[in-house]
Amino acid sequence: VQPLTAIQSEYSLMWKNPEKGVLPLCQELGIGFVPYSPLGRGYLTDLLNEQTKFVAGKDNRADLPRFTAEAMKANRPLIDALYAFGNPRGLTPAQVALAWLLAQKPWIVPIPGTTKLHRLEENLGGASVSLSADELRQLTDASAAIQIQDERYPESAQRMIDR
Numbered sequence: 001v002q003p004l005t006a007i008q009s010e011y012s013l014m015w016k017n018p019e020k021g022v023l024p025l026c027q028e029l030g031i032g033f034v035p036y037s038p039l040g041r042g043y044l045t046d047l048l049n050e051q052t053k054f055v056a057g058k059d060n061r062a063d064l065p066r067f068t069a070e071a072m073k074a075n076r077p078l079i080d081a082l083y084a085f086g087n088p089r090g091l092t093p094a095q096v097a098l099a100w101l102l103a104q105k106p107w108i109v110p111i112p113g114t115t116k117l118h119r120l121e122e123n124l125g126g127a128s129v130s131l132s133a134d135e136l137r138q139l140t141d142a143s144a145a146i147q148i149q150d151e152r153y154p155e156s157a158q159r160m161i162d163r
């Protein structure tokens, strides 16, 4: 038996499925959890909207159902909720999204991606935010009230994941 140190899987305010089984198991077995795409592949930063065009073959979001113009428009209330929470606290949407993940458990450590130094600095700011239990609940409830559109992956890929 090889002990598992950490699992990397998608987890964010847009994709909370690990809460249904993987995270409780990590807690039970003492396994770390590394959320990939913690900024919803950029969506949670308010960088993207229904006008955004992705270059097929160069940016895989061109093939992801969650990044169609319709889905990005439909998911806008989540960005509004991040601003509603972050503005009075001087936090950007990206910082709120990362602070929410970091507030879950000490063994949950997100890996946001960026190619820009100023965004790296902004995102690191999310690590020094500490949310109270009330604030965490407020943010969790606000995001849970929004039904995220659409699937994470195209149907063909989803079938392989679900298998």
Ligand SMILES: NC(=O)c1ccc[n+]([C@@H]2O[C@H](COP(=O)([O-])OP(=O)(O)OC[C@H]3O[C@@H](n4cnc5c(N)ncnc54)[C@H](OP(=O)(O)O)[C@@H]3O)[C@@H](O)[C@H]2O)c1
Pocket: 008, 009, 035, 036, 037, 038, 039, 040, 041, 042, 043, 045, 046, 047, 094, 111, 112, 113, 114, 115, 116, 119, 120, 122, 123
């Ligand atoms: N294991 C897997 O299957 C898997 C799958 C996906 C990703 N990952 C890993 O997870 C990590 C991050 O995932 P990700 O890059 O897909 O998604 P992410 O961290 O959720 O989002 C990254 C996107 O957000 C933008 N961004 C980052 N910070 C921003 C800010 N403060 N303001 C505005 N835009 C911002 C980046 O653009 P710029 O670069 O232009 O800033 C980039 O387009 C990477 O290390 C990746 O390799 C692993």
